[in-house]
Amino acid sequence: MNWKSFILGAAVGIIGGYAAHEVLNNKLKVSPEKVLEQVKKQFKQNGPISGSWIHMEAEPYEKHQIHYKVYKGGISKNNNGSNEQFEFIADAQTGTLLDVRPLSDALIS
Incomplete structure (x- = not known):
């Protein structure tokens, strides 16, 4: 397994999760x-x-x-x-x- 690909995938996942969390938080407020x-x-x-x-x-x-x-x-x-x-x-x-x-x-x- 290529460690660069693994680290890149993990970083993209963390950033994507954080972005989704922020979007959902803002949409839940009126x-x-x-x-x-x-x-x-x-x-x-x-x-x-x-x-x-x-x-x-x-x-x-x-x-x-x-x-x-x-x-x-x-x-x-x-x-x-x-x-x-x-x-x-x-x-x-x-x-x-x-x-x-x-x-x-x-x-x-």
């Missing part, structure tokens, strides 16, 4: 833009949205002793002349909303 689009769609069912934002980096989050990578963001709505703001937390893997919290007026000022 983009932050897509998450924001889904959240806005849910909020629009109850009236128009006046603003929205999302943090582009996934960060660790724990809820009920379960660990997630999440995107955090916010939605602003105009409800009968008053501005309502909400913070949301969505799973980076699936885009599923994990938590929605209204922001109080004291935090906004």
Whole structure:
């Protein structure tokens, strides 16, 4: 057996495996833009949205002793002349909303 061929084959296999791992990892995450689009769609069912934002980096989050990578963001709505703001937390893997919290007026000022 030729050692050069063996080493070349092993190197190609390792590089190919690493590349496949990276591609699969990136495909399993939902983009932050897509998450924001889904959240806005849910909020629009109850009236128009006046603003929205999302943090582009996934960060660790724990809820009920379960660990997630999440995107955090916010939605602003105009409800009968008053501005309502909400913070949301969505799973980076699936885009599923994990938590929605209204922001109080004291935090906004």
